[in-house]
Amino acid sequence: MGAIRFALPKQGRPISIAGYRTAARRVLPDLVWAYVENGADDSVTLAANRSAFARWSLRQRVLRSSAGRKTAARFGDTELAIPVMIAPTGINGLVHWRGELATACGAAAAGSRIVLSTAASYSVEEVAAASPVGHWLQVYPWRDRELMDWLLERGRRSDCPTLVVTVDTPVFGNREPERLQGMSIPPVLTPRHVLDAALHPRWAYKVLRHQRVFTGNLVGMSGVRAGALAAKVRRERMMAGELDWDDFARVRAQWQGLCYVKGILDADDAERAVSLGADGIIVSNHGGRQLDGAPATLDALPGIADRLAHRATVLIDGGIRRGTDVVKALCLGADGCLIGRPALYGLAVGGESGVEHVLSILREEIDRTLALMGCSDIADLGRDWLIPG
Numbered sequence: 001m002g003a004i005r006f007a008l009p010k011q012g013r014p015i016s017i018a019g020y021r022t023a024a025r026r027v028l029p030d031l032v033w034a035y036v037e038n039g040a041d042d043s044v045t046l047a048a049n050r051s052a053f054a055r056w057s058l059r060q061r062v063l064r065s066s067a068g069r070k071t072a073a074r075f076g077d078t079e080l081a082i083p084v085m086i087a088p089t090g091i092n093g094l095v096h097w098r099g100e101l102a103t104a105c106g107a108a109a110a111g112s113r114i115v116l117s118t119a120a121s122y123s124v125e126e127v128a129a130a131s132p133v134g135h136w137l138q139v140y141p142w143r144d145r146e147l148m149d150w151l152l153e154r155g156r157r158s159d160c161p162t163l164v165v166t167v168d169t170p171v172f173g174n175r176e177p178e179r180l181q182g183m184s185i186p187p188v189l190t191p192r193h194v195l196d197a198a199l200h201p202r203w204a205y206k207v208l209r210h211q212r213v214f215t216g217n218l219v220g221m222s223g224v225r226a227g228a229l230a231a232k233v234r235r236e237r238m239m240a241g242e243l244d245w246d247d248f249a250r251v252r253a254q255w256q257g258l259c260y261v262k263g264i265l266d267a268d269d270a271e272r273a274v275s276l277g278a279d280g281i282i283v284s285n286h287g288g289r290q291l292d293g294a295p296a297t298l299d300a301l302p303g304i305a306d307r308l309a310h311r312a313t314v315l316i317d318g319g320i321r322r323g324t325d326v327v328k329a330l331c332l333g334a335d336g337c338l339i340g341r342p343a344l345y346g347l348a349v350g351g352e353s354g355v356e357h358v359l360s361i362l363r364e365e366i367d368r369t370l371a372l373m374g375c376s377d378i379a380d381l382g383r384d385w386l387i388p389g
C-alpha cells in the first residue's frame with residue numbers, strides 16, 4: 001500500500017472564470033477595472049444577463065453512452081473547436097500590453113477566434129500578422145463612406161472572413177463608475193490615476209512602456225497623437241444618434257464577405273437585418289453597458305431564434321461564465337456564444353495563455369456538461385433538454 005502523501009494547495013492558475021475574475025481584479029488598477037467590469041446606470045441588465053441562466057435547469061438522462069462527445073462548431077466559414085468566440089472589446093492594450101495580439105493568439109490556440117473591435121489597441125493588420133487564422137472584424141455603420149471604405153478594405157486585405165456591424169450604440173451608455181474614475185479616450189491622467197498605477201507596478205510598467213492603449217485601428221498608429229485623433233473620430237462619427245437601417249444596408253453592400261449584426265434584442269429587428277442581407281445575428285445588449293432595463297439576452301434569444309427559423313446564424317453574448325451557460329443558450333436556439341469580460345480577465349491575468357486557458361476551461365465544462373446530461377453532440381441540443389424554473 002502506498003504511503004499517504006500530503007501536498008500544500010497549489011498556488012496555481014485559476015480554475016474557473018470566477019477565479020480569473022478575482023485574479024484580474026487584483027492585477028488591474030481601479031480605472032481599468034471600472035472600464036472592464038461595469039454596466040450602465042444601475043447595472044440591472046448586467047445582473048439580468050447572469051440571473052437569466054439560473055431560471056433554466058438542464059435535463060439529466062442516464063446510462064446513455066456519450067463517448068466521443070462533439071463540441072466543434074462552424075459559424076459561416078469559421079471552424080471552431082468550441083461554439084464560443086471572443087466578443088469585440090475596445091482597447092485591450094489597457095488590460096495587457098500585448099492587447100488584441102495576445103487575445104487573438106490565445107483564442108486561436110484554443111481553436112477559437114476573436115471579433116476585433118474597431119476601437120482595438122492594435123490594428124487589424126497587426127492582429128492578422130500575429131495570428132493569421134481569419135479573425136473577424138467589428139465596425140459601426142458610420143455614414144462616412146471614405147472612412148468605411150478604408151476600414152473595410154483593410155479587413156478584406158487582412159483576410160477577415162466576417163464583418164460584425166454593431167448597432168446598439170446610437171449614443172454612449174451611462175457607465176457611471178467609468179465616469180467617476182475619469183475614464184476617457186484618450187485617458188486623462190490625474191494624480192489619483194498615477195497613485196493607482198503605482199500600486200500596480202507590473203501593469204503600469206508594461207502598459208505605459210508600450211503605450212498601446214489607444215485605438216490603433218482607427219488611425220493605424222500608437223501614442224498620444226493617435227489617442228487625440230481617435231477621440232475626434234469617435235466624437236464626430238461613431239456615436240451618431242441619427243443612424244438608421246439604410247446605414248446598415250450601405251455597409252452591407254460595401255462588404256462582399258459574411259456579415260453579422262450585433263446588438264439585436266427584438267425579433268422584428270432580427271427579421272429586418274436578415275431581409276437587408278445579414279448572414280447572422282448576435283443577440284446582445286453590449287454586456288449591459290448600453291440600455292439599462294433592456295432584457296437579458298437569454299430571455300430575448302428564443303423569440304429571435306424562432307422568428308429566424310434557421311434563415312441566419314444566431315449567436316448570443318452576455319453573462320456567459322460557465323459551460324452550462326453555453327449549453328443552455330444552444331438549447332434555446334443559439335448556434336453559438338461569445339464572451340466579452342471573461343476573455344479580458346484571462347488577458348489581464350495571463351496574457352495569451354490566460355485567454356487560451358479561459359476558453360479551455362469553457363471547453364472542458366461544455367464537454368463535462370454534455371457527459372453529465374447524457375448527450376453526445378452539441379448539434380443534438382434543443383429545448384427538450386431544458387426544464388424551466
Ligand SMILES: Cc1cc2nc3c(=O)[nH]c(=O)nc-3n(C[C@H](O)[C@H](O)[C@H](O)COP(=O)(O)O)c2cc1C
Binds near residue numbers: 036
Ligand atoms: C470593456 C468592454 C469593451 C467593449 N467594447 C466593445 C466594442 O468595442 N464593440 C462592441 O461591439 N462591443 C463591445 N463590448 C461589448 C461586448 O462585445 C459584448 O457584447 C459583451 O462584453 C458581452 O457580455 P459579457 O462581457 O458579459 O460576456 C465591450 C464590452 C466590454 C466589457
